[in-house]
Amino acid sequence: MTSSASTAPHVVNFTLANGLDVVVIPDHRAPVVTHMVWYRNGAADDPPGKSGIAHFLEHLMFKGTKRHPKGAFSEFISEVGGMENAFTGNDFTAYFQQIAKQHLKACMAFEADRMTGLILTDDIVAPERDVVLEERRMHCDSDPGAQLGEAVQAALFTHHPYGIPVIGWGREIEGLNREDALAYYRRFYTPENAILVVAGDVEPDEARALAEETYGKIKPRGAKPERIRPAEPPTVANRLVTVADDKVEQPGWQRHYLAPSARTAREGEAEALEMLAHLLGGGQTSFLYRTLVIKEKLVVSAWSYYHGAALDESRFIAHMTPAPGVTLEALDKAFDRALARFVEDGFDAGDLERAKTRLVADAIYARDSQSDLARWYGSSLAIGQTMRDVEEWPARMERVSAEDVIQAARGWLVHKPAVTGHLTPLVDEAA
């Protein structure tokens, strides 16, 4: 059992005999616990031609088991005044409940039961597939901005499954069936592949005893399932992806670069990219905002983001909204110009200092929310990071130098192949 105090006091982790990893984050301010199970598989593990199966299965996990009929788990959570939900990402699938502490054991028993006991019939699978198709229509097919987002991802990742939307392509969702779901379930829903996170009003020893009584009864499979994904080939091509739609009244601009994830980066590189995203486009004092919003007035908003929390090579993103009368082509140039200046002129020592102050404070603010902490640990472990990686993160951010940040920008952004996305109104050329 290891314990550390840097990000959250007394966080404890251990592994059950069947291979299930457990993290306990005590927080005794309210008689409430957050209970999460994370599986180390996500949409990027969908078999070819079956995109959307990880997410579809997440929906189907609420449909009952041998022991508990459809809806029994949700009814229980509802009756005890709890909250529940689930989410699927590229690299993980997670289920969570928040409940009064005395219901923790019952909740664990339900969740452990559905790790292996899921029962599916065609008359349950079919309407739920319609629900997922409606979800896709709502979030993607009715929104040109979301359609551009999907197209940009698909252009950035030409071969790796990060290029496929988590919810799946519509035509492939239509073809998903009970057998697909069960095959995927049997492959990934195992104790060795899962991480249990319990945060809240519970002591580690008590959580451990409860976990052993419930999850501990599940038979191990002997080995973790393998995640086999094709690597993204290197590219020299710049790509422009455009969605023109007459529903668009506010054009938008975005650029996506391939960048290493926290897992694939060399030591210190992910931290430098994180700091770069902060200094370049993290809020109103960032370089892009000062330069392009306030000084040049070319855009009304500008931000950048580094997605480091991924298993495989990931991405660095910038988004801008043009001011009236400014073309998207002008923004292509303006962004490159701003980036070049950022790398040449650097930034004040004060900028870096403020960014570090902010990031260290964030680690303390995070301790105010048991569910945020649970999410942070769960998502980090699910992509293969260690407890130490999580706990030492603020210290590693403190060590990032100005030189590291400039190097990261040169190494991954400046003159590097990227995908640029343009969202524009539909202009009728014939008119």
Place this chain on the structure above:
Amino acid sequence: MQKHFPVSPSHSAVNVDVVTSPGGLRFWLVPSYAVPLVSLEFAIRGGAAQDPAEKAGLGALTAGLLDEGAGELDSQAFHRALDEKAVEMSFHCDRDHSGGRMRTLIKNLDRAAELLRLAVNAPRFDEEPFERVREHLNARLRHDANDPGTLANRNWKAKSFPHHPYGQPADGTLETLARIERADLVDAARRGMARDQLMIAVVGAIGEKDAAALVDKAFADLPAKAKLKPVAEAAFAGLGAIEKIDLDVPQSTIRFGRPALKRDDPDFIASVVAAHVLGGSGNMTSRLFREVREKRGLAYTVFGTFYSLDHGAYFYGGTTTKNERARESFDVASAEIRDVALNGLSKEELEKGKTYLIGSYPLRFDTSAKIASQLVHIQLERRAPEWLVERNREIGAVTMESVKRAAHRAFGDGSLHTTVVGRPEGF
């Protein structure tokens, strides 16, 4: 098979002190020393309901400019000052109130209090941030101009509350934002920011004395009385009507609603239980969820809930279904609403609904910021701290008879005012 589980204790883990500062300001305080931070939330009655119709969005724009330069600090200097101490500060404008929240590490409390004081008392409304923030709001309006949910919501509100501020969009339109001048912002802030309409909650690693000093520093210099214009009761229009807005999308976004009971109505709490069972948000066992989503696969989201405002109350719900089945989705939802209106709830539904609402209440209090927000919300509802316990007692006291009466009064004959956006079949 019906199982029974012990009901979670309805005790509140939140111990509230009502404090009066040396400067004469009353605020609610929850000391909590586990994490070295302080959250402050405040609200001031007024809000978007005070916006002139031709300048809708004035409150939102004013709130958006409070952290864009104050006192000696211009916008950039103010934001840099926040960053230097990692102080979080934001301001918003709701329909009946505006407000803000601030979070700081306890070690930076003095600086945070000073910055909050400046933002609240001495906003500069400089030309540069004024134009920039207005342009930002414009961009957001254009971005959402053909968003089905936004279109449906705006139309439904405009037609439900014509000639009333509740029918105006709180974030304005391109036309109304363009009419706002700097003098309007100054006037709105001067008339609205006052001590008599102020509600404050402080939560975190702070004792009574320091919290009172923080509150006095930020708010004690505000004028004593706000100059608010009276707002009429909002009459509801459009029952039975269905408006269609054509949009080339594969789904129809349906929004519906009707007048409901106000917070001070004796049947209000019972009607909340009825609405929760019918379509409470996040309730994966609600009737609408079961009938529309689970059984028929008609939609990903479906909901129905009550909004009780200072000058009116209404039920509002909706769902989003592919065009071909839009009518079916609407009919299924309407039938459930009519059924609850006529027959109330089953004994089992009532008990489960009550248990959920009682048991889930503590989950609203699991972070400092959420506690502060809840406490200001309770003050806005003109209730005392005892409400933290009374609320669950009142829900527990709802009977089959009272819920039936409340549902009948709130849902009437079940008729709705409806807006559909998309290319729906059958409408």
